[in-house]
Amino acid sequence: MERSDTLIIYITSHENEFLFKDIAEELNINIMNIAGQTNLLDFVKKDFRNLNSCEHLIIDLKAIEEKTSIQEISSAVSCFRQMYGNTRITVVAIGYKHGNTILGILFGKGVYNIISAPESNLQKLEIEKCFSDEGMLYRDSCKFEIQDLPLLVASNEKVIIKKENRKQTITIGVVGTQAHIGTTTQALLITKFLSELPNISSCYIETKNTSGIKSISDYYQETTVDEKIHRILYEGLEIYTSEGNTAEIIGFGYDFLIYDMGNFQNFDEKDKESFIQKDIKIVVSGNKAWETVNLKKVKDELSKNDLVFIFSFTPEDEKNIIKDMLKKISEKIYFSDYIPYPFQVKNKLMYETIFKNFIPATEIENKTTKKTFKIPKINFLRKNKT
Numbered sequence: 001m002e003r004s005d006t007l008i009i010y011i012t013s014h015e016n017e018f019l020f021k022d023i024a025e026e027l028n029i030n031i032m033n034i035a036g037q038t039n040l041l042d043f044v045k046k047d048f049r050n051l052n053s054c055e056h057l058i059i060d061l062k063a064i065e066e067k068t069s070i071q072e073i074s075s076a077v078s079c080f081r082q083m084y085g086n087t088r089i090t091v092v093a094i095g096y097k098h099g100n101t102i103l104g105i106l107f108g109k110g111v112y113n114i115i116s117a118p119e120s121n122l123q124k125l126e127i128e129k130c131f132s133d134e135g136m137l138y139r140d141s142c143k144f145e146i147q148d149l150p151l152l153v154a155s156n157e158k159v160i161i162k163k164e165n166r167k168q169t170i171t172i173g174v175v176g177t178q179a180h181i182g183t184t185t186q187a188l189l190i191t192k193f194l195s196e197l198p199n200i201s202s203c204y205i206e207t208k209n210t211s212g213i214k215s216i217s218d219y220y221q222e223t224t225v226d227e228k229i230h231r232i233l234y235e236g237l238e239i240y241t242s243e244g245n246t247a248e249i250i251g252f253g254y255d256f257l258i259y260d261m262g263n264f265q266n267f268d269e270k271d272k273e274s275f276i277q278k279d280i281k282i283v284v285s286g287n288k289a290w291e292t293v294n295l296k297k298v299k300d301e302l303s304k305n306d307l308v309f310i311f312s313f314t315p316e317d318e319k320n321i322i323k324d325m326l327k328k329i330s331e332k333i334y335f336s337d338y339i340p341y342p343f344q345v346k347n348k349l350m351y352e353t354i355f356k357n358f359i360p361a362t363e364i365e366n367k368t369t370k371k372t373f374k375i376p377k378i379n380f381l382r383k384n385k386t
Contacts, residue, residue, distance in 0.1 A: 006055045011038050013062035016092055019115075020058070023127050031058075040064045041072040044080045051084060060092040061102065073102060077109050089113060090130045094123065104146030112141040137357040138170070169254060170358050173278035175261045177285040177294040182312040184210060186284050187260040188342040191237055193351045194256045197359055202256035203238040205249060209262030209271065214241045235343035256358075264298050272301070280354070282308045287318050292325075299326070308332040308354055 008031045010020065017035050024031050034043075040059065044051065051057070057080065064073065077089070090113035091106055103114060113130040117123045129136050172190060176183030187204055194202035206213045216239070217223040217232055224233040230244035240249055250257065261267075261275055264283075275281060283302075285295045309326060311319075314335045323333050334354065339346045352359075 007053050008032065008056040008058065009034065009051070009054050010058040010060070011040070011043065011063050012058075012060045012092070013037075015062060016060050016094065019060075019092065019123070020127065022124070023131055027131065034063075036063065037066045038064055039067040039072065041068060041076040041079070044076045044083075051080075054084070054087060056088045056090065058090045058092065061096060062092070062094075070102060070105070074105050074109070077106065077111065081109070088135060090115065090135075094118065098143050099146065100144075101146070103144040107141055107144040108146075112136040112138060114141050114144060134357075139356070139358060139360050142360060169250065170256050170280065171278045172256060172258045172280045172282065173261050173275045174258065174282045174284060175264050175267075175275055175298075177264055177283065177298050178291065179263045179265075181263075181284050181286055181291065182336070183262060183284045184213070184260050185312075185339065185342040186282065186310055186336065187258050188237065188239075189336075189339060189344075189346060190282075190351060191239075191256075191258045192235070192343060193345055193348070194258070194355070194359070195236055195238075196345050200256065200359065201254045202258060203240060203249065203252075203254050205240045205244070205246065205257055205259050206242040207259055207261050208242055209266050210260045211242060213239060213260075237343065265294065276302070276305055280308065280358075281305055282310060282354075284310050284312065287311055287314045287322055306332075308334070310334050310336050310350075312336050313338065 006029060008029060010031050011034045012019070014035055017033060020031055023029075068076070080087070080089070089111050091103075091111055093100070093103055093114055093116040095118070096103055096116060103116075106114065113136045115123060115126045115130060117126050126136070129140070174183055174187040174190065191202050191204040194200055204213075214230075214232065216234055217225050220234060222234065225231070226233075229248065230241045232239040232241070238254075259278065261271065267275070281302075283295075283298055285291060285298070309332065311322060311334070314322065319335055326333055332354070334350045336347055336350065
């Protein structure tokens with residue numbers, strides 16, 4: 001919750017001026033109201049003294065719509081983020097419907113605190129969430145996402161609207177503490193789980209530290225291979241081999257990019273930096289003595305980051321031991337089921353928990369897909385002619 005000494009600035013219309021009165025009294029906080037029509041971009045650029053100490057900026061769209069163009073709203077949010085980092089932004093959008101361009105732009109810039117409920121009782125719930133420690137999350141506001149979001153370009157004081165496929169993309173890095181620990185299996189299972197969610201797109205990306213994913217087209221039936229973009233389609237998954245162009249893949253507009261980053265022991269500094277930059281960082285490990293040695297190396301080098309740990313093949317009586325060992329650096333410790341075939345929906349509850357901040361509520365079920373096998377193009381049983 002907000003602290004009593006927190007500076008909160010509310011750019012408000014006269015209509016919504018007292019919207020936060022109850023929450024302010026409940027939390028014993030003062031909100032500085034700036035009522036009337038305001039140009040948001042001018043305000044962000046000129047009011048340095050107040051904004052520099054501001055910890056929560058609330059913007060009523062009805063207070064800026066007359067004096068601020070769509071282009072200026074987009075620029076103002078970008079400018080504010082650059083100057084004031086992660087200062088919380090809340091947007092009051094009462095009366096604005098899903099599909100609104102402004103809301104789509106704000107969501108695309110990572111503004112998830114959006115109050116839009118028409119009824120006062122629902123507004124109260126949204127306000128309480130915006131003022132909570134977490135605030136609204138991706139899953140709360142993904143309804144405002146616009147698939148083909150207009151790209152606004154200023155030209156001679158006019159606004160030219162161009163269509164560009166821009167989406168809010170979440171990156172997931174999956175790394176193993178050592179070779180053959182189940183990194184690729186987890187990356188594929190995660191891709192499968194996310195791909196089954198309604199209105200969610202995801203893909204698996206093989207990196208330079210992994211290899212061999214293309215062999216699935218030799219072993220499994222009903223695969224489709226697009227050599228031009230190095231993509232394999234199988235069991236509803238879109239799988240890109242390490243030969244693919246990452247920039248091109250990102251441009252396709254997936255909601256989730258799952259990177260199979262291979263064995264941490266083979267990482268160089270560039271690989272580590274790439275992993276750290278991912279939105280969700282998953283470490284796959286085992287619990288055997290020789291496996292925990294490598295786990296310690298990863299823990300020592302990456303402990304300052306927000307990590308998710310997934311363990312494979314862990315006996316029930318050893319789970320608490322592992323949790324005790326890692327409790328100082330992470331509470332996000334999970335244990336995977338034994339899943340030899342990674343192209344099915346499994347670990348449902350585990351993945352729902354890991355990705356709860358990024359996905360809408362779902363009724364997706366664990367599914368077991370019958371494994372199909374195709375005779376390899378290389379016949380290993382054939383004897384060499386002499």
